[in-house]
Amino acid sequence: MPDPSAKPTKRTFAAPTGTRDLYPLELARRRWIEDKWRKVAVRHGFDEIDGPTFEHTELYTAKSGDGIVGEIFSTFSGKDPDAVKEMGARLAAGERGAIAPYALRPEFTPTLARMFAARGGQFPKPCKWFWQGPCYRAERPQRGRLREFWQWNCDILGSDSAISDAELLAVCIDLLASCGLRPGQVQVRLNDRSIAGIILAEVGIPNEQYSQVLDLLDRRSKLSAEEFAWQAGKLGVGREQVEAVVGYFDQLATAGFERVMSEMFPGDDTDQIVTDRMYELSNRLDDAGLAEWWKFDPTIVRGLAYYTGMVFEVIVDGERAVAGGGRYDNLIETFGGPPTPAVGFGMGDVVLSLVLQDKGLMPSDKQIAADLGLRPNAFVISNGQPESDAAVGPMLAALRRKGMHARRSYKSTKNVGKLLQDAAASGARYAVIIESATEVTLKDMDANTQDKGPASELLARIKP
Amino acid sequence: MPDPSAKPTKRTFAAPTGTRDLYPLELARRRWIEDKWRKVAVRHGFDEIDGPTFEHTELYTAKSGDGIVGEIFSTFSGKDPDAVKEMGARLAAGERGAIAPYALRPEFTPTLARMFAARGGQFPKPCKWFWQGPCYRAERPQRGRLREFWQWNCDILGSDSAISDAELLAVCIDLLASCGLRPGQVQVRLNDRSIAGIILAEVGIPNEQYSQVLDLLDRRSKLSAEEFAWQAGKLGVGREQVEAVVGYFDQLATAGFERVMSEMFPGDDTDQIVTDRMYELSNRLDDAGLAEWWKFDPTIVRGLAYYTGMVFEVIVDGERAVAGGGRYDNLIETFGGPPTPAVGFGMGDVVLSLVLQDKGLMPSDKQIAADLGLRPNAFVISNGQPESDAAVGPMLAALRRKGMHARRSYKSTKNVGKLLQDAAASGARYAVIIESATEVTLKDMDANTQDKGPASELLARIKP
Numbered sequence: 001m002p003d004p005s006a007k008p009t010k011r012t013f014a015a016p017t018g019t020r021d022l023y024p025l026e027l028a029r030r031r032w033i034e035d036k037w038r039k040v041a042v043r044h045g046f047d048e049i050d051g052p053t054f055e056h057t058e059l060y061t062a063k064s065g066d067g068i069v070g071e072i073f074s075t076f077s078g079k080d081p082d083a084v085k086e087m088g089a090r091l092a093a094g095e096r097g098a099i100a101p102y103a104l105r106p107e108f109t110p111t112l113a114r115m116f117a118a119r120g121g122q123f124p125k126p127c128k129w130f131w132q133g134p135c136y137r138a139e140r141p142q143r144g145r146l147r148e149f150w151q152w153n154c155d156i157l158g159s160d161s162a163i164s165d166a167e168l169l170a171v172c173i174d175l176l177a178s179c180g181l182r183p184g185q186v187q188v189r190l191n192d193r194s195i196a197g198i199i200l201a202e203v204g205i206p207n208e209q210y211s212q213v214l215d216l217l218d219r220r221s222k223l224s225a226e227e228f229a230w231q232a233g234k235l236g237v238g239r240e241q242v243e244a245v246v247g248y249f250d251q252l253a254t255a256g257f258e259r260v261m262s263e264m265f266p267g268d269d270t271d272q273i274v275t276d277r278m279y280e281l282s283n284r285l286d287d288a289g290l291a292e293w294w295k296f297d298p299t300i301v302r303g304l305a306y307y308t309g310m311v312f313e314v315i316v317d318g319e320r321a322v323a324g325g326g327r328y329d330n331l332i333e334t335f336g337g338p339p340t341p342a343v344g345f346g347m348g349d350v351v352l353s354l355v356l357q358d359k360g361l362m363p364s365d366k367q368i369a370a371d372l373g374l375r376p377n378a379f380v381i382s383n384g385q386p387e388s389d390a391a392v393g394p395m396l397a398a399l400r401r402k403g404m405h406a407r408r409s410y411k412s413t414k415n416v417g418k419l420l421q422d423a424a425a426s427g428a429r430y431a432v433i434i435e436s437a438t439e440v441t442l443k444d445m446d447a448n449t450q451d452k453g454p455a456s457e458l459l460a461r462i463k464p
Numbered sequence: 465m466p467d468p469s470a471k472p473t474k475r476t477f478a479a480p481t482g483t484r485d486l487y488p489l490e491l492a493r494r495r496w497i498e499d500k501w502r503k504v505a506v507r508h509g510f511d512e513i514d515g516p517t518f519e520h521t522e523l524y525t526a527k528s529g530d531g532i533v534g535e536i537f538s539t540f541s542g543k544d545p546d547a548v549k550e551m552g553a554r555l556a557a558g559e560r561g562a563i564a565p566y567a568l569r570p571e572f573t574p575t576l577a578r579m580f581a582a583r584g585g586q587f588p589k590p591c592k593w594f595w596q597g598p599c600y601r602a603e604r605p606q607r608g609r610l611r612e613f614w615q616w617n618c619d620i621l622g623s624d625s626a627i628s629d630a631e632l633l634a635v636c637i638d639l640l641a642s643c644g645l646r647p648g649q650v651q652v653r654l655n656d657r658s659i660a661g662i663i664l665a666e667v668g669i670p671n672e673q674y675s676q677v678l679d680l681l682d683r684r685s686k687l688s689a690e691e692f693a694w695q696a697g698k699l700g701v702g703r704e705q706v707e708a709v710v711g712y713f714d715q716l717a718t719a720g721f722e723r724v725m726s727e728m729f730p731g732d733d734t735d736q737i738v739t740d741r742m743y744e745l746s747n748r749l750d751d752a753g754l755a756e757w758w759k760f761d762p763t764i765v766r767g768l769a770y771y772t773g774m775v776f777e778v779i780v781d782g783e784r785a786v787a788g789g790g791r792y793d794n795l796i797e798t799f800g801g802p803p804t805p806a807v808g809f810g811m812g813d814v815v816l817s818l819v820l821q822d823k824g825l826m827p828s829d830k831q832i833a834a835d836l837g838l839r840p841n842a843f844v845i846s847n848g849q850p851e852s853d854a855a856v857g858p859m860l861a862a863l864r865r866k867g868m869h870a871r872r873s874y875k876s877t878k879n880v881g882k883l884l885q886d887a888a889a890s891g892a893r894y895a896v897i898i899e900s901a902t903e904v905t906l907k908d909m910d911a912n913t914q915d916k917g918p919a920s921e922l923l924a925r926i927k928p
Contacts, residue, residue, distance in 0.1 A: 019516035052483035077602035091552025138541035
């Protein structure tokens with residue numbers, strides 16, 4: 001006798017804009033991607049870690065400045081009404097920065113850096129860590145960009161060797177290959193930020209401007225020539241300097257890695273270090289059989305200020321980026337850890353899914369179910385006799401106790417033909433038709449053959 | 465040449481109180497639990513779904529009232545400064561309720577109800593859905609209760625049959641059994657809320673008070689007798705009524721299910737329906753071989769207002785609840801869906817982990833790695849010759865391309881004995897010692913045997 005005062009009031013609710021409701025087939029597609037991510041990371045020797053969904057807001061403002069709060073979701077506990085009022089007053093006054101105590105992570109790297117700073121010393125180096133989970137950004141949603149999206153990060157911490165750079169690129173490329181993508185469709189565009197640094201120095205752009213100019217260069221393809229020149233002007237960089245930089249970049253892009261390395265940087269020690277390192281990385285990628293997957297591209301500089309050396313983007317059809325990363329040798333120290341060379345990349349589920357769908361590489365739902373181990377081993381049917389009806393529940397229980405994925409129909413029909421259609425729709429390997437308390441018909445749904453006999457004997461053929 | 469202006473500033477950051485940083489071994493333990501949850505749900509025929517981490521705040525206040533905002537984490541986008549100011553002003557003024565637009569989910573059930581209301585009509589009934597992911601509550605953290613915790617939900621929507629109740633209990637019990645728990649250690653305490661309803665009516669407590677009185681009864685074991693009587697008084701329920709209810713409950717608990725059903729409820733039709741249903745459920749649990757896992761307990765009523773019939777809690781050592789759930793036949797309608805009978809339960813990772821640890825049932829880290837498929841197939845070592853050193857990278861790449869989990873040491877040592885220790889520490893099945901460009905020693909780390917010979921021949925023995 002339920003409480004009659006709990007009479008339902010009709011209301012319709014929707015998911016927040018930019019988030020997703022994933023019903024079984026849709027979630028299976030995301031799980032399929034997550035499964036690929038995990039398996040590839042594991043076979044390349046990465047260990048998985050996880051951290052909180054929300055962090056202290058300062059974790060993000062400390063690195064990126066107060067402006068980041070306009071791009072993230074802020075979070076606060078409702079437990080203490082006085083604290084909420086005080087926060088409200090500061091927000092009402094237009095204060096920016098870390099006013100709300102927490103923020104949903106817009107990316108995992110700050111959490112990774114914080115975790116490594118706290119306990120990284122206890123692990124043998126380098127730490128090869130991967131992570132996958134949801135991230136959040138307060139943006140207008142559009143194709144390929146949602147407010148909640150799944151991200152895969154792989155990072156190698158504590159090694160400044162080109163071996164690490166090559167291993168990081170290898171795990172990224174293996175993921176693409178294991179999804180069925182081929183070198184013609186997808187390309188790793190590789191650069192070393194130091195090359196841009198050398199050019200900027202050559203052109204006479206002062207050190208303090210590097211970050212901003214690199215950020216502007218990163219956005220170059222999205223801006224008109226005038227807009228680009230105007231923004232450069234705002235940074236105090238003259239038209240002739242911009243033209244010189246762009247000229248170098250065009251030359252580098254045309255000349256390709258070999259000539260760039262040998263002809264353009266015969267110079268001083270720093271240049272030599274960059275050159276040697278790019279050569280070593282190039283050779284290691286060749287050794288790993290990855291030569292056709294990558295291309296040297298001096299225009300790739302990545303916007304984020306924390307990259308310090310090698311940077312790359314994975315570009316599909318010469319346009320969309322499905323992944324990106326690079327070397328960030330100063331970041332761990334910024335978060336209170338010891339000086340730690342590090343390299344990493346991130347890949348999101350939204351663009352990867354779109355690319356796989358566009359290329360016809362997302363497997364069928366049936367294949368996904370098989371890949372994820374979701375295919376039922378058995379579908380149990382009664383032949384309609386009362387003693388068979390009564391045996392369905394115990395049979396299901398017995399099969400499941402043996403670790404088997406067993407299903408049944410919940411329809412009231414006793415039509416065995418219709419129930420066999422349900423068995424087929426479920427994708428089950430076998431249909432088990434209960435003929436009596438001790439006898440079953442076992443129908444192999446793949447071979448389309450069947451046997452009738454003692455239950456104990458036939459059921460032994462079904463394996464989880 | 466990285467930007468020298470990016471010189472790191474030292475700061476130390478911590479994870480927000482009540483959240484967890486999970487390093488590889490710790491995360492593997494949570495993944496092990498998630499893996500159990502998923503496998504058990506799948507073999508019982510449940511399909512997985514997922515929804516947003518945050519929802520419109522109204523999704524929670526509509527069902528639970530404005531008070532819920534004191535127990536949850538509120539969330540807002542920083543994108544629109546004017547909207548943030550306006551929200552701040554309302555919070556500063558002490559307004560409660562859905563002031564911040566979003567909230568982190570404190571539980572998954574409202575999302576499930578919303579999703580079913582939106583698209584449930586497209587699926588065959590009943591929908592057997594499971595979900596696992598993080599939930600959030602704004603509480604002071606304590607042992608067994610964190611602010612961010614992982615939850616497993618199983619729900620059967622669109623069936624009012626006792627078959628569904630039995631199937632739901634079966635999947636919950638199978639999880640406990642598959643973690644190694646035994647009936648003596650853990651017990652399903654089962655009741656039908658209607659039984660409490662019948663008793664309350666018998667004692668003369670008016671309909672409008674049911675929810676509050678049931679909530680009070682739910683907290684009975686945590687209150688002193690005086691406190692309980694005082695709170696009952698506040699609800700306008702007299703001492704003699706409370707004593708009568710408690711008397712019935714004690715009688716029910718002592719008499720047990722059989723006598724309760726046959727003697728205490730010989731009455732009217734409603735009583736008969738409840739009695740028949742409990743009998744059917746009892747029989748179905750017996751049929752599934754679960755008789756020793758459960759006990760009828762009339763004191764279990766569950767605090768949440770939305771339960772309408774069968775309710776249960778899974779109690780460990782007669783004390784801690786690791787899971788709980790019941791039938792909620794009105795909830796889907798409350799969220800805008802069609803009238804839909806439904807039954808479900810939730811289980812959290814925190815209490816389950818503590819219970820498994822306390823009972824010595826959490827497997828060793830080595831066993832967890834094996835269960836999760838994290839054991840390396842091969843650990844590649846150079847014998848120290850330059851041509852062997854150069855072959856390590858390509859060998860790793862070749863093994864991984866074949867789907868194998870291959871690792872190496874990053875140490876500079878060339879001492880094969882020390883490197884074999886690293887291989888052992890990694891838990892790898894085989895160590896591959898490169899002797900030359902074409903010859904390897906394959907060491908079986910389990911059998912402690914080794915063979916030296918052509919690389920191609922020996923490596924064929926390693927299987928992913």
